[in-house]
Amino acid sequence: MTTNEMYETYGASDAGAVGKGQDNDAWLTACAAPGRHWLRLSGVLRTLETLFTITRWGALAWTAQAVMDRARAHERWGLVAIAVTGVLVVGVGWTAGTLAERGARAVATGLRQQLTGALLPTAGRISETGPAEAAWAMVDLADDVADFHAQTVPLNRSAPLSMTAVLAVTAAVHWPAAIVLVLTTALLPLNMRLAGLFAQHGADRQSAATRHLNAVVLDSFRGMRTLRELGAVGRRSRTLATAAEQLNKATMSVLRRAFLSGMVMDVVITFSIAVNATYIGLSLLGYVQVPHAPRLDLFTGLLVLLVCPMYFAPMRARASAFHRRERAVIAAATIRDIVKDTPAEVARAAAPQLTEPVGVSLTAVRFRYGGADHDTIHADAEFPPGTWTVITGASGSGKSTLLSLIAGLRRPSAGSVRWQTSSERQAPALGGCAWVGQQTVLLDATVRDNIRLGRPGAAEQQIRQAVDAAGLSAVIEDLPEGLNTRLGEGGWGVSTGEARRIAIARAFLRGARLWLLDEPTAHLDADSEREVVEALRRATDGCTVVIATHSFTLAAAADTVLAIDDGVLHDARPVNAR
Template identity: 80%
Template sequence: MTTNNANKANKANERKARDARNETSGPGSAAQRLDDDAWLTACAAPGRRWFGLAGTLQALETMVTITRWGALAWLAQGVLERAVTQETRGLAVFAVASALAVGAGWAAGALAERGARAVATDLRRRLTGALLPAAGRTSETGPAEAAWAMVDLADDVADHHAQAAPLRRSAPLSMLAVPAVTAAVHWPAALVLVLTTALLPLNMRLAGLFAQHGADRQLGATRHLNAVVLDSFRGMRTLRELGAAGRRGRTVTTAAERLNKATMSVLRRAFLSGMIMDVVITFSLAVNATYVGLSLLGYVRVPHAPQLTLFSGLLVLLICPVHFAPMRARAAAFHERERATTAARAIRDIVTDTPAGTPRPAARPGLSEPVGVSLAAVRFRYGGADHDTIRADAELDPGTWTALTGPSGSGKSTLLSLIAGLRRPTGGEVRWQTLSVRQPPALGGCAWVGQQTVLLDATVRDNIRLGRPDATERHIRRAVDAAGLDAVIERLPEGLNTRLGEGGWGVSTGEARRIAIARAFLRGARLWLLDEPTAHLDADSERAVVAALRRATEGCTVVVATHSFPLAAAADTVLVIEDGRLHAVGSVNAP
């Protein structure tokens, strides 16, 4: 019994300790919240100059608007007293102030938008650096989440700063200016305004009380729907062959309904907080209007207070909404901040995915030097896996062809990505070596040809030039010849100027592969990595692609992952992956 009680006590203590750790460092903890807020605030740095100017113009707009309503009240007083000079001057001041207010508001909006573009551009640049192989970093972020972060989340953060950052400069001045002017013409009205304003901070707290939970749910639902839709499009052919398209459609529908519910929940909360804000503001305006009306009628008299005239009473009523406008905007920005915080957290998870101290890639080897590959006790394990995907220890000589074979899913593509530097090994090291240099893989320093060839909606020339944007016509012609594309180009109606892609000319899978080979040749890399380059080709197309590869890679080091016997037979050395280990086979001789 004593032992059981002790075990229960230990478990209770462990649970309390775990809860304490979660409270101090978990996703919803105060420390995590402060960290998220600090990172979100730092995102505004690229647009801070424009936001500051926008805030100054917003404050100027408030001052000019107060002047405009003062001129209107003065004009009304002149009309009542039939003072023609006062009417004329009041009308002129009203017109000029109105034009200035419109101009200041437009300029403030344009500057805030410019700042938002600067913030979004900076976030997309940082996302690009994290998602694409650059500066020695890699990312395992899925394409759906990556596209979502690029397109939507960066704009969510930028739009929040475009709304909130200028307000931080303009709101205090605007909210002090109206009570100050009101106190100058009739201090009891200013006192009523200040007392009714005290109700608003509570509402602003209510505005964001449940917003974070709703934003997190919406974020999760959107991420799930993006992944489901992308996977569905990728596997559409397989789904059709299995007759599972209908079931997959129901899965997409369920994910869409989940997102719809999360979005409606966020909208309901926003509507509720906005409604409460409107009620508080309407109450304040009603109290001031009642006081002004009763004072003008003589029913209310405050001792030692100046007499309320048509000018002062009308001015108080006209500038009251100006006083509450920044508060309404701050309440909206407060709600949007929760959405921006959630977006910033998702972006930060992507851009800070690389451990500190990751080395920058070394310089790319000279193009004239053959490149060998050294795999020294290389191990790679995917996050969360309980075993290594691949173990490799081999030396690939410069200027040779090496074929990687093995069952599907054995790790051939993973090993190629390790050689290319697209992934970092869990253990061991990958080195490129030449006669003068031994270095880690230089991202972008090798040529990659895979089984999926992407052809842009552009001409054949432009599709080939992707490998080297500054290539001359002579370079392109050499690439066409090396890839064996001469006959294909002659067949096309406009030769290299023939447009491919949607609405353009079509080419076969084998011809598309040869265009990819021409791209790779144009890069001038001396290390080629080929991932199933002859997959899904008939025998004739496969022979043509192998011949093109042999011509294009003369004098280069080639590592090719393949199931094809003819392609493996063309290699100098064959390595097989069995049970995650790389073994040497030697060479394959065609019968």
């Protein structure tokens, strides 16, 4: 089931809180779809585990009666039955747990696939998700939902059958004990409901504290250099400690609530077992005799005492599931908010046009961020195939947003963006263009591996061609191990200009004929900027290039310069012919 299918099936959130809660509950239920088969099998096996356990306790009670009666043959057969059923209980229980884990992994994987499609750039997704919330959803919340389903789906299948089996066995051997179980059961649903309501507020506080701590930690790491330069590391550490303490308090509050509700349930269950134990003990001693009740002996009394706790085990598990459910509902609501506006179908990556440049057409394009009261972009323009176009403008004027619209990373609120060749005209396709951004992302890997990101299956000769096109040959020769030199995370080991040329080599390796460059020479000195521009000229020969920049050097190298002012793209003015 795709994200949109789930969303369309269960509808958008109602205006009221009740409707929204029902939608979240329905969406939470639908999340179990990828692992429901394994989880239901686990529930069937949990029921078999209960039946085998009842049989084992029956064998134990029978053996005890045989010892009392000095029936040696019965003793031997009883011990054999205990051993066989014990092996069956362990085997079925282990298999049920394995299937539940497999189902949980399938649920978590399904959610992470949806989150990946929503968090990575996709055609049609307009809303933005902060990195802290994205990491929290991907790492923690998917597991919260998966763990909840791994517990509740098998339980929903096994609990009614298991409790019925225990009650039936108890009623068959001594019906007064079964009546005590039934009467006690009536007290538990109310306690379980109160437990869930009691835990909800605490779970909300814990969720908010977790989100806040994630944001503080992420921002602290990202801004560590700035914090150090400003001498604000100490203040930031106190902020981090405060956020951690808030999460600790919220977590302890949830644990206290869970402990209190669990204690109330334990009192009810212990009372029921104690009543049955007292009754059976007095009956065996001859002090109590219920009219028309069957006679109690060691076998029936011991069997009732052994299976009574099994009757309440599913209720204990369901009480625990109440607390998991509150976490899962919060997690599902957060994940749903991230994925709900992701389109059902994302434009597939276009095959690189190796022989033909790609032109770009913007027709009455408008773009507005969610919640904004005005358009960010107003654009009508044509970028002919095989040309260099520079877009200039003040910071925040919309240059990067315009490039993302051309790349297909965002969908325009109105109008259309089209890529065109001599043979076809199509909407932007993810992966069909080369992108070089302001920040060069280099992995903690070799230079070869960083370049090969552009085409993972590239041959050595193709990598060498990309190195030559980006003007990296001399740089590679000066590195200790050439292409096998390992770069630190973020590009440690090469200069900023060299890192940009590695990004250019990576883009060249893609083979795309449309290049989108966002401030490719930012923060470079004059010599480094000149080297990067020369590398771009070589790598983009015959390609269509659109550049957002403040650089006069790049503007001078362009065929056309466009100016963007408060999101409005002005008419092109010719600069020079390359």
